[in-house]
Amino acid sequence: MKDIFKFIPHPIQPFSLKEPMLPLKSGITEDDILSDSLEKNVTRFKEIFHFGLTSDFQIKEMEIHLNQQTYPAAILFFDGLTDTQMISTTLLNPLTKENFYPSSSVLKTLPSQELENALVKHILIQSQVKVISHTKEIITRINHGECALIVDSLAHAILCDVKKIPSRAVNKSENEMTIIGPSESFIEQLRTNTALIRKFIKDENLIFENLTIGAKSKTNCVISYLTNVTNDSLINEVKRRISSIDIDFIIDIGELAQLIEDKTFLLDPLILSTERPDKVASSITEGRVAILLEGSPNVLIVPAIFSDFTHSPEDTYLRHPYAMLLRFFRIPAILLSIFLPGIYIAITTFHQEMIPTDLLLAIAGTREKVPFPMLIELLIMETSFEIIREASIRTPAPVGPTLGIVGTLILGQAIVSASIVSPVLVIIVALTGISAFAIANFSLSYSFRIARFYYIFLGGFFGFFGIALGLFIHMIILSNVSSFGVPYLTPFTPFRKGAFKDDLFIAPLWKQEKRPIFLKPKEQNREPKITRKWMKS
Amino acid sequence: MKIETSEFICTIGCVGIIPLVLTIPTFNAQTYGTGAMAHTLYSFLMNAIILFLLFHLYFQFSNQDIIDISEYVGGSFLKILTTVLASVYLITSAVLVLVEFNENIRNILFQNAPSDYIYLIFLVGLVIGVFHGLKGVFRAATIFAPLILMSLIFMFLSLYQDIDITNFTPIFGNDMFLFWKDALKIEFFEGMLLILLLGNTLKNPKKAAIWSYLFIAFIILLITVLLYGIIPYPSITENYFPFFELSRLMSFGRFWQRVESLYTFIWLIAVYIYISIGTSYTVFLLSKVCHLNFGYRIAPLISLLVISLARFFVSYPDIIHTRKFLTNYITPYVALGYPLVILLLATIKKRSQIHETNS
Numbered sequence: 001m002k003d004i005f006k007f008i009p010h011p012i013q014p015f016s017l018k019e020p021m022l023p024l025k026s027g028i029t030e031d032d033i034l035s036d037s038l039e040k041n042v043t044r045f046k047e048i049f050h051f052g053l054t055s056d057f058q059i060k061e062m063e064i065h066l067n068q069q070t071y072p073a074a075i076l077f078f079d080g081l082t083d084t085q086m087i088s089t090t091l092l093n094p095l096t097k098e099n100f101y102p103s104s105s106v107l108k109t110l111p112s113q114e115l116e117n118a119l120v121k122h123i124l125i126q127s128q129v130k131v132i133s134h135t136k137e138i139i140t141r142i143n144h145g146e147c148a149l150i151v152d153s154l155a156h157a158i159l160c161d162v163k164k165i166p167s168r169a170v171n172k173s174e175n176e177m178t179i180i181g182p183s184e185s186f187i188e189q190l191r192t193n194t195a196l197i198r199k200f201i202k203d204e205n206l207i208f209e210n211l212t213i214g215a216k217s218k219t220n221c222v223i224s225y226l227t228n229v230t231n232d233s234l235i236n237e238v239k240r241r242i243s244s245i246d247i248d249f250i251i252d253i254g255e256l257a258q259l260i261e262d263k264t265f266l267l268d269p270l271i272l273s274t275e276r277p278d279k280v281a282s283s284i285t286e287g288r289v290a291i292l293l294e295g296s297p298n299v300l301i302v303p304a305i306f307s308d309f310t311h312s313p314e315d316t317y318l319r320h321p322y323a324m325l326l327r328f329f330r331i332p333a334i335l336l337s338i339f340l341p342g343i344y345i346a347i348t349t350f351h352q353e354m355i356p357t358d359l360l361l362a363i364a365g366t367r368e369k370v371p372f373p374m375l376i377e378l379l380i381m382e383t384s385f386e387i388i389r390e391a392s393i394r395t396p397a398p399v400g401p402t403l404g405i406v407g408t409l410i411l412g413q414a415i416v417s418a419s420i421v422s423p424v425l426v427i428i429v430a431l432t433g434i435s436a437f438a439i440a441n442f443s444l445s446y447s448f449r450i451a452r453f454y455y456i457f458l459g460g461f462f463g464f465f466g467i468a469l470g471l472f473i474h475m476i477i478l479s480n481v482s483s484f485g486v487p488y489l490t491p492f493t494p495f496r497k498g499a500f501k502d503d504l505f506i507a508p509l510w511k512q513e514k515r516p517i518f519l520k521p522k523e524q525n526r527e528p529k530i531t532r533k534w535m536k537s
Numbered sequence: 538m539k540i541e542t543s544e545f546i547c548t549i550g551c552v553g554i555i556p557l558v559l560t561i562p563t564f565n566a567q568t569y570g571t572g573a574m575a576h577t578l579y580s581f582l583m584n585a586i587i588l589f590l591l592f593h594l595y596f597q598f599s600n601q602d603i604i605d606i607s608e609y610v611g612g613s614f615l616k617i618l619t620t621v622l623a624s625v626y627l628i629t630s631a632v633l634v635l636v637e638f639n640e641n642i643r644n645i646l647f648q649n650a651p652s653d654y655i656y657l658i659f660l661v662g663l664v665i666g667v668f669h670g671l672k673g674v675f676r677a678a679t680i681f682a683p684l685i686l687m688s689l690i691f692m693f694l695s696l697y698q699d700i701d702i703t704n705f706t707p708i709f710g711n712d713m714f715l716f717w718k719d720a721l722k723i724e725f726f727e728g729m730l731l732i733l734l735l736g737n738t739l740k741n742p743k744k745a746a747i748w749s750y751l752f753i754a755f756i757i758l759l760i761t762v763l764l765y766g767i768i769p770y771p772s773i774t775e776n777y778f779p780f781f782e783l784s785r786l787m788s789f790g791r792f793w794q795r796v797e798s799l800y801t802f803i804w805l806i807a808v809y810i811y812i813s814i815g816t817s818y819t820v821f822l823l824s825k826v827c828h829l830n831f832g833y834r835i836a837p838l839i840s841l842l843v844i845s846l847a848r849f850f851v852s853y854p855d856i857i858h859t860r861k862f863l864t865n866y867i868t869p870y871v872a873l874g875y876p877l878v879i880l881l882l883a884t885i886k887k888r889s890q891i892h893e894t895n896s
Contacts, residue, residue, distance in 0.1 A: 350646060351798035356791060462658060464798050465646060468805035469662045472677065476813075479676030480669045493679035495543040 033133045036112070038072050038152035045076055045150075048139060056080050064151065065098045066118060067110065073151040081145035083164035091147065091160060094123050112154055119151065119158060128161035140218055165189060170196065175442065176276050181317040185275040190220055190294040193277070197224060197290070200281035205229070211242050213256065213293075217249040220294040221256070224280075229287045231520045237484055238289045238302060253296035260291075260302075263481055267450050269443035270483040272304035279313045287521030303484035305518070307491075307503040309444040310334060320508045327505050333438035337448050340432045341382060342455030342467055344425075345374050350463030362424075369419040375460035377421045381429040382456065384411065386449065389433070490518045540738050544675040545731075545745040546752050547682030551810040552728035553753040554685060554760075558780045558804045559637050560860055561724050562764050566773040568719070572710020573773075574765040577725075579716070581754055584726045587873065592746050594880035595733055597887065602736025603876055604822065610882045619879065620826045623734060624819045626871050630727075631815035631843050633860050635659060636850045638808050641778050645801060653848070659812070660844045666813030667836040671738075671821055674813045681806050686756070688803050693759050695787045700766030723873055724864050725757050726750065730872050734818060780804075816843055 034041050042059060049057045056079045064071040075091060101110070101118035110118065120129055132138050133156045142148055145163035170192065173185035186193045194208050205228045211221045223238055241260040250256060257271045258264070274280060275298050280290045283301045291300040301308075310330055315323045347354050348363060355363065370377060388407035395403050416423050432452065439445045451474065458466030481488040490496055491503055496517055501507045510531040515521045530536060565573040598606050607619035639655050647655060666674055709716050723730075729749055732742055739745055764779055767786065773779055784800040787793075820839050824832025850856050 347798075353795040354798055356794070463646060464802040465642060465655075465658060465805060468802050468809070469658055472662050472806055472809040473665050475677040475680050476666055476669050476673045479680070480673040487676070489676065489680070493544065493676040494541045495679055 032135045034135060034138070034150070034155050034157060036153050036155040038074060038150060041150050041157075042074050044135075045148075048135075049076075049142070060092070062092070062096055064095045064119070064123075066115070066123075067099070067101055069110070071115065071151055071153070073149060075147055075149050076142055077147040077162070078142065078145065081165055082147055082162045086162045086164070087147055090124065090126050090162070091149065094125065095119075095149075099123050115151065116154060116156060116158075119149070124149075124158065124160065126160045126162075130159045131156045132159055133157070143218065144220075167192070173276050176274060176279070176313075176440075178312065178314040178317070181314055182276070182278045184277060186277060186292075186297045186299055188295050188297050190222060190292060193292050193297075193299065194222060194224070196277035197281055197284070200278060201226070201284060206284070208292075209239075211239065213242060213245055213247070214250045215246070215248050217251075219250050222292040224284060224290040224292065226284055226287070229285070229515070229521050229523050230289060231287065231522065234287075234289060234303070234484060234519070238291065242291070250293070251295065253291070253293040253298050253300055256291065256293055257300055262483055266477070266481060267447040268306065268478065268481075268488070269309065269441070269447065270304060270481065270488065272301040272308050272441070273298045273443065274301065275299070276313055282313065282316070285526065286515050287519040303482075303486040303519070305483065305486060305491075305503075306478070306489055309441040310439065312440040315506055316509065320506070323506050330438060330440070331504070333435040334448070336435040337432055337439065337445070338451050339455055339467070340435070341378055341428060341452060342459035342470075344428050344459075345378055345456060346459035346463040346467055349374055349460060363422070366422040366424050370422050371419070372421075375456070377425055378429075378456055378460070381415075381421050381425055382432075382453070384415075385429055385433055486518050491516075539740040540672070540675050540735060542739070542741045542745045542748065544679050545735075545739060546749045548675050548678035548810065548814065549728045549731070549749040550682045550752050550756060551678045551685060551807045552731075552814060553725065553756055554689070554804070554807050555634055555811050556724045556727070557757060557760050557764075558807070559634065559778075560857060561864065562761065562779055563773060564861060564864065566765070566770060569712075569716055570710035571705060571707055571765075571770045572716050573770075574705045574761060575708040576710070576716055576719070577757065577761045577765075580719075580722060580725065581757075584723055585750065587723065588726060588729060588746070588750065591873070591877055591880065592732065592743075594877070594884055596743060598880075598883060599742050600737045602738075603733040603879060604825065605736065606883045607879055610879055610886060615879070617826065619875075620822050622871055622875060624822055626867070627815040627819050628839075628843060628846070629863065629867075631812040632846045632850075633856065633863060634808060634811055635843065635847045636856050637860065638804075639847065640853050640856065641781070642801070642805075644778075645781065645797075656844050656847060659809075660840060662809045663812055663816060663840045663843065664837050666809060667816045667820055667840050668833055670833060671814070671817045674810060674817055678810050681810065685803055685807060688800065689756060689759055692784065692787060692800070693763060695789055696763050696767060696783065699786070700762060701769070702766065704766050704769050722864065723868060726753055727868065727872060728753070730876070731814070731818070733876050734822075812843065816840055 035044075042061070045051070046059065051057055051059060057076075058079050059074055059076050061072070061074045064073050073095070075087070077087065099118070099122070101114070101122050116131060120131060130141075132141070138148055138157050138159065141159050145165055146159045147162045149158040149160065151158075167189040168187055170184050170187055172183045176185075177183075184196065186196060197208075198206060203226065205226050206224065207227050208222045208224050211223065213219050213221050221242060223235070223242070225235055238260075242256070245256075245259050247259070250259075253273065257273060261270045263270060272283070277299075280299045280301060284290055288301050288303065291302065310327075312326070315326060318326070352360060367374075372380070388403070388411075392400060392403050392407070412426055415421050416426060436445050436448060439448065455467060455470050458470040460466075462469070478489055479487075479493055487494055491498065498514070498517070502512065502516070510527070513527050513529065513531075514524055515526050517524070562573070565576060569576045595603075595606075598609075601609070603623070604616055604619050608616035611618075635656075639652055639659065642655055643650065643652060666677075729746065732739065732746055735742075760780070760783075763783060764773065767783065768779055781797055781800070784797040785795065787796055816839055817836075820832050820836050823829065823835065823839075829835065850859070
């Protein structure tokens with residue numbers, strides 16, 4: 001009786017992952033073809049697609065009425081990837097109603113060849129119909145949203161394109177905004193993206209070449225180029241790198257970029273990623289190659305050099321003086337975003353003689369109550385700034401302004417009032433942060449954010465000696481890197497004619513006669529010597 | 538992969554300012570007195586003639602470097618001798634520049650730090666520079682050369698009004714005989730001799746030779762005029778880092794003063810390029826002569842050797858003495874005389890072979 005009130009804990013069975021049961025290999029090879037028995041085929045596909053276990057795979061069994069005979073058949077498709085309305089109107093309705101096909105055969109039942117002809121050419125009014133007998137290809141096509149029709153006595157499947165992959169509409173570009181020029185951006189649907197590019201380049205030489213990546217995901221990848229402009233060796237290199245990737249699944253183009261880039265551990269990006277169709281179109285016309293991936297709203301452009309990351313598509317849409325102004329101010333923005341905190345700490349710690357006396361006294365006065373050394377002070381501010389920036393990206397839109405107020409105004413004010421950092425340092429960090437936002441490419445700004453920390457440490461420990469060391473190493477590494485065979489710092493090193501005209505600054509549109517020489521395009525000129533012929537007439 | 542002409546000119550420009558920054562102007566002032574400026578101009582002329590002669594002979598074999606030409610003249614023995622001489626000379630130059638800079642940086646920036654601390658920072662840059670090879674260093678120099686040139690022009694613009702022409706007189710200085718005697722001193726144009734070592738890796742050696750000569754001459758003229766024109770003769774002989782003193786005099790209004798640290802930054806970059814070129818080329822030579830497939834693997838070893846040799850010099854007078862010795866007695870014979878002899882012998886051999894074939 002006493003035991004009733006006694007707590008006896010249940011023995012807890014510790015959970016641990018067991019060795020996985022390896023799935024049975026289907027053993028399907030490229031040469032594996034369908035049987036002419038509907039039952040056998042259906043059973044096989046049920047096994048392959050885990051029918052019953054997965055809820056979206058559908059098999060609809062039916063009877064085809066043709067020349068007063070019935071033929072057992074089945075259609076196989078993934079619900080959600082296909083347009084069910086289209087299946088009803090273009091497949092089920094025509095197949096299940098009574099059909100007549102003028103046959104030369106004396107037999108009541110049509111021979112397999114005639115049955116196939118009757119179905120493909122007479123009954124199915126779909127524009128994209130294919131007859132396939134290889135099981136592996138049938139599986140791939142069903143996975144991509146096609147519908148397979150299997151008929152008894154036919155050793156082929158008839159594949160109809162009834163895809164309706166859910167996607168969003170083409171929206172405004174959110175990450176690469178411009179004031180003037182096209183605003184639309186790529187979406188997750190491959191074919192829409194190719195159409196967006198072709199909208200800008202209505203040229204029969206524009207090629208969209210299909211490749212497949214991922215042994216299991218079989219993700220469609222498209223490389224795009226102008227066949228009469230782009231260098232053949234560049235196209236072949238892109239194809240070689242993509243087709244040699246051996247991976248099970250690939251989800252986003254960011255993963256693909258990591259798999260084909262020249263240097264993994266380099267800070268700076270070597271492949272340009274954009275969501276703007278106009279930028280891609282412009283790059284293709286220069287002689288570059290664009291890489292699109294199914295399911296990704298970004299497109300890769302190769303090869304990419306350092307100056308490409310500092311340009312904005314707007315530069316060519318704006319009038320020349322305005323574009324020059326933008327490019328001119330981007331140079332100090334880049335330099336400030338990398339070096340400013342490092343130089344500040346180097347000057348205030350090692351080279352105070354450089355600061356005019358009044359300013360030096362002002363800085364010393366603001367630091368009077370700050371208990372930390374300059375390096376710690378700077379690291380506190382830079383880390384806080386990076387955290388606020390990261391948080392603002394993840395914050396839901398309605399809370400965003402609140403975070404801005406809390407992060408910048410309240411925290412900034414409080415941190416100075418509490419004498420944790422000096423006000424001059426807040427100005428330095430804010431200026432650095434704002435300069436980083438002026439960089440046109442987000443990948444490059446990531447690399448600058450990392451480099452900034454290096455320079456802070458080097459400047460903090462060794463002054464200008466450290467910064468000289470960092471700059472020497474930085475430059476020597478970048479000088480040695482190339483993107484798809486093109487030196488990364490070209491046209492500055494190796495120096496090419498027109499470096500200042502086309503890359504550091506920008507020439508007027510009518511003077512941009514040549515395509516970038518480092519791409520070695522098939523056609524060097526993109527416009528004649530005299531573009532504005534009206535001036536001569 | 539070929540080295541572009543622009544890359545070579547820029548590298549030579551970076552390398553060319555090292556003798557200016559270090560003790561060479563002081564040595565010249567000590568030797569020639571007020572005639573140092575005139576002697577610089579005289580050396581431009583004499584060096585141009587000597588280099589013209591040297592390169593004229595060399596361009597007959599422009600598909601080969603001096604090592605290959607040595608092999609052509611005297612077989613494997615001369616090849617190995619030339620390799621050893623070139624390697625020792627390059628490493629010695631790198632070591633001396635490193636030691637001298639180490640001392641100066643310690644005096645300017647890190648008075649209380651041990652010299653090993655500074656060597657360690659130099660070692661990091663050197664290893665990475667050498668590891669990336671000659672091509673990387675040449676390309677990086679293309680980025681830095683405009684920066685260096687701009688800083689020198691800026692210095693000139695800031696200080697030219699302080700030049701006192703009377704500091705250049707008497708133009709023959711202390712001893713007229715000494716003035717004319719030292720025609721073979723090639724300290725300012727030493728870097729141009731790299732053409733002999735680079736051989737067919739240069740895209741256009743003739744263009745590179747002409748433009749790099751003009752580029753160095755321009756830089757030297759710009760700065761020696763300032764040095765000898767602003768710091769008068771007796772004062773400059775006591776200063777072993779006169780260029781630094783010159784940068785301290787710069788002033789553009791109230792805000793732009795005391796910018797010598799910026800100039801230290803620029804010289805440091807030039808030093809990194811100088812020592813990386815010397816060490817990289819030694820690695821390249823050893824890889825070539827010893828048939829090493831992965832020469833870059835010995836880069837850290839050679840860099841360590843350079844730093845270790847630098848640590849042998851403990852006193853500043855020792856460093857100055859060794860540099861003087863190298864400039865006056867080694868460079869004219871090893872860097873100039875020896876290649877000249879090799880090239881003359883090669884030319885004679887080539888001509889006799891042609892003559893034999895014709896007859």
